[in-house]
Amino acid sequence: MVASHEHVIENRLLSKLPPEVRERLRPQLETVKFSLGQVIYESGGRMKHVYFPTTSHISLLYTMIDGSTAEMGLVGNEGVVGIALFMGGETTPNRAMVQGAGVAFRLKAKGMLDEFKRGGEFQHVMLRYTQALITQISQTAVCNRLHSVEQRLCRWLLMTRDRTGSDELQMTHEFISNMLGVRREGVTLAAKRLQELGMISYVRGHIIILDRQQLLERVCECYQVVKDEHKRLLG
Amino acid sequence: MVASHEHVIENRLLSKLPPEVRERLRPQLETVKFSLGQVIYESGGRMKHVYFPTTSHISLLYTMIDGSTAEMGLVGNEGVVGIALFMGGETTPNRAMVQGAGVAFRLKAKGMLDEFKRGGEFQHVMLRYTQALITQISQTAVCNRLHSVEQRLCRWLLMTRDRTGSDELQMTHEFISNMLGVRREGVTLAAKRLQELGMISYVRGHIIILDRQQLLERVCECYQVVKDEHKRLLG
DNA sequence: TTTTCTCTGTGCGTTAACACACATACGGTG
């Protein structure tokens, strides 16, 4: 069913580009399919493409020496993965992992850089997106420090929903715990509470958001701050 | 005593620029003095300049609705404050506050943008620094989630030391608690332990680092990751 | 159907950090 809508599902950054730029990029864009859990960039690994998700979404994660992980950002069709390529770093010390299977466009580093260096709208959009991503990461830093597992779970569910565009999410408590940087049991407990309150319902790796409104009432301010800032920067 | 060294104390980003660019910027750079606690940018406020600290250093903070705060990044003479201006955002949803009194160069938004848009070395350096800052913020996000107050205090002391270049820091437990996003008592306890271990010594708003080596052994990996990444990006 | 694997539920003891409430100590000012 994803395929049947492919002509309308776009990457929103690419959509913002003027026709002229899109024409230049179009022949260079390849379509790639991502499967759940696939690692797109490894920490410190050479990056060869930037990715513009359309139906997929990708987690930016950091893995500690002891193996514990935490998410710092989440990218869907509102963004791009691989900003280090135009920022000039070539690599980053974190991992990018597919969190929602689906499709993305990719663009070779060289082609992207050529366009970026023209200093036009492409550069402008990429930098504004990067600014929005910085806000997201910052807010995650603060949220991690000041808010409870339950609040962070609400935020994470809402963010994921925004990116899948669907109320049905395919993911286990274990998986979510790696994103939030907490124990699996902690997620189970928080999820159970949300279920009892009628906000979500779940079974074995399958979560349904029943009442988005209630989630919005329970989530911490961080969710809205990030969303507003993205809107401000990218309309 | 600071004054007597002023000719050697530079901002390290400005130092990296080729002579030609420095010549263009020189007439536009003004020197400003910052006092402890001074707010340079308010959350969402209009930014008119970017600042290149030399002897001062600045905290990037987020303040929650309930007033609790946490730091997401720290900028000294290795960086620049006000990246939103060239990223295209004009404002950010966080505050920049002086954490170490001292001097900085400032550059008007317009002049900075003119240079940035040339697409040369200035842009290159600014973007690479932004990439390093993103690493710092990301690592803060993860560190906030996974490490203890004591470890985070070690990290913070080391980061601050790197930026002041001095083993003597002027700051109260209360102040530090607002940076780490913890209670004042939590800082007192952690600081006491570090003092008992002979790593630091303190009285009333005055901390001395006695044994940097020991701090390095006790700090979490986050400190080094950020430092290495900055070095990789900006040599 | 039975087996096996994965996911979720739950209990229990432990710990880090919290909130609040004061006590004490330093150091600048009158």
Added chain:
DNA sequence: CACCGTATGTGTGTTAACGCACAGAGAAAA
């Protein structure tokens, strides 16, 4: 010097989250 404001020390009780251990429940494979 005495005073007072600010900084630090400390106790008590509470809570969120942890680590571990294992039980139960689906789902998929045999």
